Amino acid sequence: MTDNxxxxxxxASSRSDTALLPPVDVIEDTNGITLxxxxxxxxxxxxxxxxxxxxxxxxxxxxxxxxEGMESSHAEVSLPRYRRVFTLxxxxxxxxxxxxxxxxxxxxxxxxxxxxxxxxxxxxPA
Amino acid sequence: xxxxxxxxxxxxxxxxxxxxEIQRNxxxxxxxxxxxxxxxxxxxxxxxxxxxxxxxxxxxxxxxxEVQVERGVLTVAGERQPDPLPEKATAHIDERFAGRxxxxxxxxxxxxTTAVEARYRDGVLHITVPRxxxxxxxxxxxx
Numbered sequence: 001m002t003d004n005x006x007x008x009x010x011x012a013s014s015r016s017d018t019a020l021l022p023p024v025d026v027i028e029d030t031n032g033i034t035l036x037x038x039x040x041x042x043x044x045x046x047x048x049x050x051x052x053x054x055x056x057x058x059x060x061x062x063x064x065x066x067x068e069g070m071e072s073s074h075a076e077v078s079l080p081r082y083r084r085v086f087t088l089x090x091x092x093x094x095x096x097x098x099x100x101x102x103x104x105x106x107x108x109x110x111x112x113x114x115x116x117x118x119x120x121x122x123x124x125p126a
Numbered sequence: 127x128x129x130x131x132x133x134x135x136x137x138x139x140x141x142x143x144x145x146x147e148i149q150r151n152x153x154x155x156x157x158x159x160x161x162x163x164x165x166x167x168x169x170x171x172x173x174x175x176x177x178x179x180x181x182x183x184x185x186x187x188x189x190x191x192e193v194q195v196e197r198g199v200l201t202v203a204g205e206r207q208p209d210p211l212p213e214k215a216t217a218h219i220d221e222r223f224a225g226r227x228x229x230x231x232x233x234x235x236x237x238x239t240t241a242v243e244a245r246y247r248d249g250v251l252h253i254t255v256p257r258x259x260x261x262x263x264x265x266x267x268x269x
Contacts, residue, residue: 066171103185
């Protein structure tokens, strides 16, 4: 999320376009949430991540090396775009989101805010 | 008065077509291997010089992918390791594929299976199977 303006522009222009829903895994542990998404065919510079208020948007544009004059005869990835939107809950700290993108797999780590983390309360004998 | 058309539409054929359309739209395939078409998703295209196959298999080490051609059938197989679930963690959504996979594609007769090329980039395995020289369109000079 370095170049936010480009991401926003891209998101605004493509919002009305149809897109594929990428499969995700969402795993919650005591300190936060890990989200993994499959976005095969998306190079790093075509991935768009955006957090606006409590909405997380994942977008990606599929870029394949297609030889000239190729005619498609069978397509299961039938659109060149992925998009998925999530609503984040309040206890998540959107300032400290970490993202990794490797061979088409996006891994997001969204920690819980400090006040929402579990604390152990010591019980002392009176 | 009601006329019976000379060429009435075949109602059952219409219903069949409708059912087919609904199934395609909802992607309900009556396959024995489940509702989805399987992992990895594949796109296939062709040019006069080659057959291009794209297998969408993200997050796999390229060396664990097996691409095999045998008697005109191309097989893509491998394994995607599941991420271990940390202790005391809850999986809220679990949609991504994990485990062993295998998909086969029947190649046309005019391909040269000795010169198959496979590349893995951005989670997509791109396989190029060239067509035989003799099968490529040739312009014949008129004397």
